[in-house]
Amino acid sequence: MAPVAPRSGDAIFANVERVNAELFTLTYGAIVRQLLTDLEEVEEVNKQLDQMGYNIGIRLVDEFLAKSNVSRCVDFRETTDVIAKVGFKMFLGVTASVTNWDADGTCCSIVLEDNPLVDFVELPDTCQGLYYCNILSGVIRGALDMVSMKTEVTWIRDVLRGDDVFELQVKLLKQVPEEYPYKDDE
Amino acid sequence: MREEINSSKWHRPVIVGCMKESSLSNRKLRYPTTLGYWALPTFERDRDREMVREVSESCIDSLLTEMVACYSNRFYANKPELAARRIEAIGYQVGHQLSERYTMERPRFSDHLEAIKFICKDFWSELFKKQIDNLKTNHRGTFVLQDNKFRWLARMSVDPSADNVEDNSSPTAENKAAQAMSMHLYFPCGIIRGALSNLGIPCTVSADISSLPACVYLSFLYSNEF
Structure with a gap:
């Protein structure tokens, strides 16, 4: 079969089923609120959101690979680029950019200027330690985990905490070599 | 707040994902008397300008x-x-x-x-x-x-x-x-x-x-x- 050309994030987003973002935003908000009530500790909520994101990420990566036709990324640089340009676009309809690379190319920042998760959101004083969008970092971590990259994803800047953009630091911890269950010559 | 005022399709910046109940109900109380109270873009104008935001x-x-x-x-x-x-x-x-x-x-x-x-x-x-x-x-x-x-x-x-x-x-x-x-x-x-x-x-x-x-x-x- 001839290789299929990778599709741009815009092209995929134009073709997938879409829903009104308000429903998504408000649902996420209601979940965070409920978690805050149930778990009480802000730290616990952060952890739980990250866990939920991770679980979503490990499933979402399949849809991503199926729809985007991306071929194997040569390095981590390309991987983060694909996440920012195609991944964010095809699911959330927004584009992110990648900056702040360190010297050995294992750590960078994904910068998000527009984020549908935080439309209408203000953090009350009691939730100052909350990483409201922590689900996103979980999704990225989970998705990369499924393509053999162990990463650490942390928030550097957060609009809800007074910064001008969202900045996620993605740090490649280790690349797990793939183990083939089948023979080399197949 | 920024976001609400710029892109809100609505008269009022209500509805908050994670906000205290009290502030919500305060705003709600003002509602019946608010014609023209909030100097914000109206629904029609905004809907013309931009499409409703969507996610996958x-x-x-x-x-x-x-x-x-x-x-x-x-x-x-x-x-x-x-x-x-x-x-x-x-x-x-x-x-x-x-x-x-x-x-x-x-x-x-x-x-x-x-x-x-x-x-x-x-x-x-x-x-x-x-x-x-x-x-x-x-x-x-x-x-x-x-x-x-x-x-x-x-x-x-x-x-x-x-x-x-x-x-x-x-x-x-x-x-x-x-x-x-x-x-x-x-x-x-x-x-x-x-x-x-x-x-x-x-x-x-x-x-x-x-x-x-x-x-x-x-x-x-x-x-x-x-």
């Missing part, structure tokens, strides 16, 4: 799946009724806020039937891009809303061993599938209850699946006393 359906699908899994498998694995209550509460919150937004530039509903028709038509269309397929009532406070292709269950697979509902050969698998399914229905039930209660109709809502994934009945009743 997978976002909401995976969020809901994960939310249900989180409450029913992790937090309250052995207490399904508690999990159900939490999931319903999340739905209630969403329904309450959405109906607030969608009724913003409408006149007040003259009676309950009007409000229910609004739920079946406009509200449902905003959520699922289709209307409720059938609405029935016994004229004594119970309404049954029927959606023949309910999106949130359309892609859900049922345990294949539970396929033969007739011969009841595997009751446990069947129960499990039914229970998992019903957990996913508390959320839309909560949405409807929240929306109606925001429109001044306190009620209880329950759901029933007759033939999956084709059909979902959402029935609700409210007391005639209001």
